[in-house]
Structures are given as structure tokens and as C-alpha cells.
Amino acid sequence: MTDQDLSREITDIDMAKLAEAIEHFRILDKEIPAQVIACFLYIASHDDCNKIDMEKALKFSSASGSRNTDWLGAFHRLNKPGLGLIVKYRDRTNRRRQVLQLSPKGRILVQELRQILYPKN
Template structure:
């Protein structure tokens, strides 16, 4: 739930700092830091993370990081929000990516049985 809270906070206000997230969520600085790591490209100890947010260096204050959604994060939140509001959009680029993904899934579902063109070979 902490990760969901942080993810939604960043979606509502892109460019938040760690201090902003600490105030908004009521979590400790350590909890915010740990959850940001889990939601980033690389988790603690170099393990793969979820890659839903990214922390970039603030050009005005190099010790501070600004938190934004990644493209993958925007896609996930758009899919979730469209379950409630079908016309939800986070921008034309995300809409186009999701339309391409949907068309690919529809084409694969409509392909005749035995046609493996475009599908991942599970034997490899």
C-alpha cells in the first residue's frame, strides 16, 4: 500500500521531492526512500525494480532528486484508471502505446491455431 500511495502521489504531482513525498504520505524518510527504490529501475543491492518511477537530479539543487513516472508507470496507471473512466488519458504518446499493445493482443487472439508468427517461442 505504501508503494501505491507513493505512485499515486507522483502521478498527481510529478516532480515531487523525497521531502514532499514524506509530508504527503506521512511515511518516514527511510520508508519513502525504500519504496522509491522498489518502484525504480533498480531496487536496493542492484536488483531489478518495477521501473514505474524515476528519480532525476534537480538542476537547481544537485543534492535533491525529483520523482517522475516512467513511461511504464504512466501506462500502468492509465490502464488502471481506464477501468473506472474509459476515456482517461495521460497523454497522446501513452494512448498510442496502449492502442498498439491492444491491437497486437487482438491480432494474436484472432490468429489461426498453429500460426506462431509473431509469438514468442516458449521452447527457447
């Protein structure tokens, strides 16, 4: 085995899985910011959450919360296509509150991430 071969040997399988999961996001957008990934993971773990709760939990400003959820939604800045991973809608009981929910595409991504991080033996 050469020195080059040793540098390719996985020394921590859990970190390798996490790196693979992050690369899965980069397939969708090669320059995806960590804040967008954090936002998606919050929504995935609190599906049907409200935007204000997400902003508080992630310590985002309202503007940052909007920017990140727009990126994950149908359209992001300047009406560019978003990733389509979430749906935003107004709460029926409080029209000022936005609710965040995984889209079908977002649910598929969650399943793919689970397969990477927690494969069935």
C-alpha cells in the same frame, strides 16, 4: 440461482473497480505493499514532485521514502530489479533534492488504471 452464485454477484461496482485496480499492481509484483502503491499514486498525481514533499504528504521517513521509490524505480534493495515505473533524478537547482517522475511504463500504468476506474461510456 444458487447460494454460490449470489456470492459472486457484484454489489458495489466502485469497490469492484478499485479491487481490479489493485490487482493491476499485483500483476507487477504479487506482494506489493500498500506503501509502494501509495507512493506511486502520489507521484502519478504530482508528476515531477520532489521526494521530500512526497514523504511529508504520505508521512514517510526519509528511509521509507527511499525504499519505496527504489522499489518503483529501476533498482530496489540489494540491486534487485525494480518495477521501472518512475525515474529519480537530482534537482538541477538543488543537487541535494531528488525529483520523482513517471517513466513511460508508469504513464502506461496510469492510463490502464484510468480505464479501470473511469471507463469511457
